[in-house]
Amino acid sequence: xxxxxxxxxxxxxxxxxxHFGELVDGEADMEVVGLAASxxxxxxxxxxxxPDVILMDIEMEVKHAGIAAAQTxxxxxxxxxxxxxxxxxxxETVFNAFETGAVxxxxxxxxxEEIIAAIRSAHQGISQIRPEIAYKVKNxxxxxxxxxxxxxxxxxxxxxLTPTETEILDLLMKEMKIGEIAKHRQVELSTxxxxxxxxxxxxxxxxxxxxxxxxxxxxxxxxLYKPRGGGER
Numbered sequence: 132x133x134x135x136x137x138x139x140x141x142x143x144x145x146x147x148x149x150h151f152g153e154l155v156d157g158e159a160d161m162e163v164v165g166l167a168a169s170x171x172x173x174x175x176x177x178x179x180x181x182p183d184v185i186l187m188d189i190e191m192e193v194k195h196a197g198i199a200a201a202q203t204x205x206x207x208x209x210x211x212x213x214x215x216x217x218x219x220x221x222x223e224t225v226f227n228a229f230e231t232g233a234v235x236x237x238x239x240x241x242x243x244e245e246i247i248a249a250i251r252s253a254h255q256g257i258s259q260i261r262p263e264i265a266y267k268v269k270n271x272x273x274x275x276x277x278x279x280x281x282x283x284x285x286x287x288x289x290x291x292l293t294p295t296e297t298e299i300l301d302l303l304m305k306e307m308k309i310g311e312i313a314k315h316r317q318v319e320l321s322t323x324x325x326x327x328x329x330x331x332x333x334x335x336x337x338x339x340x341x342x343x344x345x346x347x348x349x350x351x352x353x354x355l356y357k358p359r360g361g362g363e364r
Contacts, residue, residue, distance in 0.1 A: 136254045139165040139182040141173035143191040170200030177204040184253050189217040201231040212253035
């Protein structure tokens with residue numbers, strides 16, 4: 132007969148901690164080896180009790196205490212499987228949870244069968260991403276791909292700007308007005324306007340504020356300050 136799955140329950144609310152403990156203990160192939168009331172205690176039990184799986188609440192003594200505890204546990208004992216059990220399902224919390232190396236994320240409103248199945252799957256090293264979580268993951272990957280494409284395009288445009296356009300863009304990033312830029316560069320205002328229009332066309336934007344906001348958002352402004360060859364006025 133195989134050894135039972137050793138489980139630590141980490142939940143700060145007494146009634147829920149006891150409930151999940153009884154739920155797990157009711158399974159013939161599982162045993163609760165620790166009931167932790169905080170993230171700190173979960174880390175302690177991970178070292179002392181050598182669990183196979185930790186059913187971890189996210190928000191305990193402080194917000195995201197469970198996420199911090201999971202990071203510490205997995206740094207010290209990578210073999211332990213973490214299953215987050217929480218009421219939070221916002222995108223940021225979901226991704227912060229999975230970034231720790233957790234294998235699953237179950238809502239407290241899930242059925243007893245789903246919670247038990249998540250523990251068994253985690254013990255087997257299987258990450259069961261439920262439809263509602265898979266949808267968030269899919270959207271996040273789509274967002275990342277879109278941002279990567281935007282970043283690539285912006286970087287390519289910056290690399291192809293003339294030295295004059297680069298200087299003008301740099302001055303715009305410093306929030307100088309068009310008249311101030313013309314005076315600074317000692318050229319006609321109409322010349323600066325014409326050069327700015329070229330920059331806007333390259334970025335496919337209608338206003339300089341949109342270009343400035345994009346570059347700040349993508350954090351590519353350091354590319355403006357890379358050494359360039361000599362250029363025209």
